[in-house]
Amino acid sequence: MELAVIWFAAIAVLWTGFFLLEGFDFGVGILMPFMGRRHSVDRRVAINAIGPVWDANEVWMITAVGAMFAAFPAWYASVFSGFYVPVFLVLIALIVRGVAFEYRHKRDSDRWRDWWDRAIFFGSAVPAFLWGLIFANIVRGVAMDADHIVTASPLDLLNPHALLGGVSTLALFTLHGAVFLTLKTDGPVRVRARRAALGAACVAVPAVTAFLLWTQSAHGGPWTLPLALTAVATLVGGVAAARFRREGWSFLATAATIVLTFATLLGSLFPNVLPSTTDPAFSLTVANASSADYTLTLMTWVAVVFLPLVLGYQGWSYWVFRQRVTGEQITRSTVTTGGKEQGRAA
Amino acid sequence: MEALDLARWQFGVTTIYHFLFVPLTIGLSFIVAVLQTFWYRTGRHEYLQATQFFGKLFLINFAMGVVTGIVQEFQFGMNWSEYSRFVGDVFGAPLAMEALLAFFLESTFIGLWIFGWHRLPRGVHLACIWVVAVGTNLSAYFILAANAWMRRPVGYDVNPETGRAELNDIWAVLSNDQAWSTYLHTVSAAFVTAGLFVVAVSAYKLWRNAGHDDTGEAGVTPPGRDFALFRSTLRTGLVITLAAGALTVFSGDHQAKLAAEYEPMKLAAAEALWDTEEGAAFSAFAVGDTEARHNPIDVTVPNVLSFLATGTFDGEVHGMNNLQEAYEEYYGPGDYMPNVFVVYWSFRLMMGLGMFGIAVAAAGLWFTRGRGRMPGSRWFYYAAIAALPAALAANIFGWVLTEMGRQPWTVHGELLTAASVSPGVSLGTVAMSLGLFTAVYGLLFVVEVGLLWKYIKKGPAHVVPDLENDEDESQIPHFSY
Numbered sequence: 001m002e003l004a005v006i007w008f009a010a011i012a013v014l015w016t017g018f019f020l021l022e023g024f025d026f027g028v029g030i031l032m033p034f035m036g037r038r039h040s041v042d043r044r045v046a047i048n049a050i051g052p053v054w055d056a057n058e059v060w061m062i063t064a065v066g067a068m069f070a071a072f073p074a075w076y077a078s079v080f081s082g083f084y085v086p087v088f089l090v091l092i093a094l095i096v097r098g099v100a101f102e103y104r105h106k107r108d109s110d111r112w113r114d115w116w117d118r119a120i121f122f123g124s125a126v127p128a129f130l131w132g133l134i135f136a137n138i139v140r141g142v143a144m145d146a147d148h149i150v151t152a153s154p155l156d157l158l159n160p161h162a163l164l165g166g167v168s169t170l171a172l173f174t175l176h177g178a179v180f181l182t183l184k185t186d187g188p189v190r191v192r193a194r195r196a197a198l199g200a201a202c203v204a205v206p207a208v209t210a211f212l213l214w215t216q217s218a219h220g221g222p223w224t225l226p227l228a229l230t231a232v233a234t235l236v237g238g239v240a241a242a243r244f245r246r247e248g249w250s251f252l253a254t255a256a257t258i259v260l261t262f263a264t265l266l267g268s269l270f271p272n273v274l275p276s277t278t279d280p281a282f283s284l285t286v287a288n289a290s291s292a293d294y295t296l297t298l299m300t301w302v303a304v305v306f307l308p309l310v311l312g313y314q315g316w317s318y319w320v321f322r323q324r325v326t327g328e329q330i331t332r333s334t335v336t337t338g339g340k341e342q343g344r345a346a
Numbered sequence: 347m348e349a350l351d352l353a354r355w356q357f358g359v360t361t362i363y364h365f366l367f368v369p370l371t372i373g374l375s376f377i378v379a380v381l382q383t384f385w386y387r388t389g390r391h392e393y394l395q396a397t398q399f400f401g402k403l404f405l406i407n408f409a410m411g412v413v414t415g416i417v418q419e420f421q422f423g424m425n426w427s428e429y430s431r432f433v434g435d436v437f438g439a440p441l442a443m444e445a446l447l448a449f450f451l452e453s454t455f456i457g458l459w460i461f462g463w464h465r466l467p468r469g470v471h472l473a474c475i476w477v478v479a480v481g482t483n484l485s486a487y488f489i490l491a492a493n494a495w496m497r498r499p500v501g502y503d504v505n506p507e508t509g510r511a512e513l514n515d516i517w518a519v520l521s522n523d524q525a526w527s528t529y530l531h532t533v534s535a536a537f538v539t540a541g542l543f544v545v546a547v548s549a550y551k552l553w554r555n556a557g558h559d560d561t562g563e564a565g566v567t568p569p570g571r572d573f574a575l576f577r578s579t580l581r582t583g584l585v586i587t588l589a590a591g592a593l594t595v596f597s598g599d600h601q602a603k604l605a606a607e608y609e610p611m612k613l614a615a616a617e618a619l620w621d622t623e624e625g626a627a628f629s630a631f632a633v634g635d636t637e638a639r640h641n642p643i644d645v646t647v648p649n650v651l652s653f654l655a656t657g658t659f660d661g662e663v664h665g666m667n668n669l670q671e672a673y674e675e676y677y678g679p680g681d682y683m684p685n686v687f688v689v690y691w692s693f694r695l696m697m698g699l700g701m702f703g704i705a706v707a708a709a710g711l712w713f714t715r716g717r718g719r720m721p722g723s724r725w726f727y728y729a730a731i732a733a734l735p736a737a738l739a740a741n742i743f744g745w746v747l748t749e750m751g752r753q754p755w756t757v758h759g760e761l762l763t764a765a766s767v768s769p770g771v772s773l774g775t776v777a778m779s780l781g782l783f784t785a786v787y788g789l790l791f792v793v794e795v796g797l798l799w800k801y802i803k804k805g806p807a808h809v810v811p812d813l814e815n816d817e818d819e820s821q822i823p824h825f826s827y
Contacts, residue, residue, distance in 0.1 A: 051457070051460075051461060052457035052458065052460065052461040052462075053454075053457055054457075055412065055453040055454075055456065055457055056450060056453040056454040056457060058416075058453070059445060059449045059450050059453045062416065062419050062445045062449055063442065063445035063446055063449070063450070065419050065420060065423075065445075066419060066438065066441045066442035066444065066445040066446075067438075067442045067445075068438075069422065069423070069430065069434050069437070069438035069441055069442065070434065070435075070438030070439045070441065070442040071438070071442075072434075073430055073431055073433075073434020073435060073438055073510075074431055074434070076422075076423045076430055076434060076438070077423050077427035077428070077430040077431045077434070077768075078427065079423065080420055080422075080423025080424045080427070081423060081424055081425070081427035081768040081770055081771055082770065084424055084768075084771055084775055084779070085775065087420055087424060088424070088778075088779045088782075091416060091417050091420060092782060092783075092786060094413065094416055095413040095414070095416065095417070095786060095790070096786070096790075098409060098412055098413040098416075099409055099410065099413055099790060099793075101409075102405065102406070102408075102409035103406070103409065103793065103797065106406070106797055106800075106801075107797070107800065147769075148431075149427075149769050149770040150770050151770065291434065291435040291438070291512070291513075292435055292505070292512040292513070294512070294513055294514055295435050295436075295438070295439055295512070295513045298439060298513070298516050299439060299442060302442075302443055302446060302447075303446065306446050306447055307446065310446065310450045310454075313450075313451075313454055313455075314450065314454050317454050317455075317457060317458050320458060320462065320465055320466065321461060321465070
């Protein structure tokens with residue numbers, strides 16, 4: 001197989017890994033307002049469920065972007081200059097969210113925590129929506145000239161298909177995060193998360209189903225159809241599992257839905273990487289956007305050696321923190337650390 | 347005003363902001379690891395306190411370094427798409443390797459370290475902070491190799507069909523002498539900065555805890571609260587600063603010689619040297635006239651520049667006028683001079699502020715020689731505290747010199763900055779993002795400094811959990827931060 005095709009698949013895997021792992025981080029952030037009263041131990045429980053891992057989850061995005069730069073420079077250049085405004089908003093959101101996780105508990109003041117809770121909510125909801133919007137637009141294609149310079153205005157990105165894509169990822173990640181919390185916490189947070197999961201499902205099931213069918217009928221091929229249909233099936237199965245308190249199965253199912261959804265999207269895109277709606281001849285493809293063979297071979301070796309290592313130690317870190325997080329642990333650790341505030345932790 | 351100007355400002359603002367925090371992260375991860383190793387080996391309580399106190403300050407800074415770094419990964423594509431298309435084949439490889447080899451390592455193990463105080467065996471927990479320290483240094487190498495390639499491109503060919511640079515030798519890129527020399531200089535300067543951070547914090551705590559107000563005279567300092575702890579961190583910081591300072595000076599000298607070889611225009615601008623000379627003098631203070639291209643006032647030290655650039659006192663150093671002529675002949679018409687004022691003064695400020703920090707470290711080691719001895723003069727404490735902002739500023743001026751000194755090129759001899767910018771991105775869009783980045787960064791800067799200040803004032807007692815008296819530690823995931 002051609003190296004450029006392998007690298008398209010590798011970048012698809014990196015982005016999917018990002019959405020799979022960061023999906024529940026976004027979901028937990030979006031659910032902050034529903035996880036307990038402001039300043040309560042419950043909110044701290046929700047944050048601590050992702051506390052040790054969110055940073056490494058986000059590195060999947062950095063690596064995906066770096067891999068695009070190395071393997072498909074023209075794709076990297078056109079996508080990020082062409083989607084300037086949404087990408088910029090994602091960056092601002094990720095900046096305030098990252099700081100919020102680390103700074104929220106560093107001052108014992110309700111106003112202080114209020115501000116950072118807002119930052120966590122918006123910092124999670126904005127990228128959860130915008131990444132769906134961006135990827136839907138990548139699959140649809142944008143106005144692009146012969147030099148691969150995107151000529152579409154930011155408003156062109158707000159078409160119905162892409163907006164539906166944004167709503168789908170927003171709802172799907174919220175559901176994924178809620179299910180993750182039912183699996184990872186105990187006590188009142190677990191109860192509320194189950195309720196939140198069923199609420200998010202009311203949006204996620206119709207939105208993701210409609211978005212996948214639309215994408216499949218407009219851009220899909222014969223082999224993406226089973227992917228799209230399985231995605232819908234696992235989504236429904238996941239909601240049913242959540243309803244009957246099979247938390248592990250439910251999480252596996254929402255994880256599978258995310259993987260299959262992005263497999264459908266990127267599968268529909270291939271062999272293009274960014275289609276041009278101005279003229280199909282101006283489209284960026286796996287063939288005309290890729291680096292030369294030397295770089296691709298080098299990057300293949302680097303990935304083959306180091307990606308298993310990364311998976312190994314990241315998996316180990318999940319294993320170390322496998323216990324459910326509860327409110328008692330947080331109040332106890334607060335007592336032993338001598339802090340006054342509720343749930344000062346992380 | 348063009349989008350190009352604003353894109354340059356945006357890259358400058360975001361990178362400088364990023365690099366305020368990065369040197370502290372690089373150096374402090376290592377210092378915290380050393381302090382924790384002391385604790386692991388000796389079991390002495392004060393080392394645990396020091397580890398947790400500086401660990402807390404380290405984490406406050408680490409968060410900011412991480413989030414400001416995210417922007418950089420995207421900015422090449424957003425504002426510099428023509429550059430990205432031209433160099434992606436070469437430049438993307440070290441960036442992707444950095445993420446895969448270093449960012450994953452740092453981000454995973456920092457999570458394990460923060461949350462693992464009671465979860466992991468002590469040896470494994472100690473290993474986590476060491477892995478973070480190695481990860482930050484590894485990431486610095488990859489990104490500096492990518493940057494060094496722009497200043498001395500190697501291991502590539504420009505494909506005549508596509509007009510793009512194509513990598514043909516990754517070892518040439520990774521073993522580029524500009525890369526390892528820049529790495530040595532940057533990382534040793536980062537250790538100076540982190541050393542001075544520890545020195546400044548320790549000096550402040552010793553001064554305050556000994557019961558002095560800001561105007562009081564110190565006698566022989568009585569052992570106040572946490573005296574032993576901060577005296578030992580002060581000494582650790584001073585030793586690290588002095589050792590790293592020596593390496594910074596040595597590698598800085600090597601950097602000047604590489605500049606003479608690969609970027610003579612930068613060196614000439616840094617010295618405001620207009621005409622090629624043999625036995626060129628080092629300019630200590632000059633007032634230049636960039637229109638007439640000469641210096642009406644120039645206080646110089648004879649032959650020193652030649653020695654710095656070539657290793658001999660009568661070596662030839664190229665001047666800007668001669669280089670401009672040669673470049674026009676070779677690359678065609680154009681202005682190949684950087685902003686002489688900025689480059690000249692960045693060079694002096696970098697050296698002056700850096701030397702000040704190193705001098706404080708040398709003086710501090712002398713004052714604290716022998717058992718329990720402390721500096722008597724309050725001026726030492728003032729200088730020790732002032733050395734921290736001086737070191738941070740020296741880092742920034744060093745990078746301003748490096749980056750603005752290579753203008754008008756983004757890739758030396760291959761691609762002009764003016765040809766690198768995104769053609770499809772409008773002035774208004776860049777203005778919007780520049781304004782918002784600056785505002786958000788400014789706000790976060792105030793927040794971070796406020797938090798650091800709060801925790802420095804609180805001191806170590808507040809942050810130390812009772813590790814020994816925890817009854818069933820295997821049951822409780824203990825969150826120490």
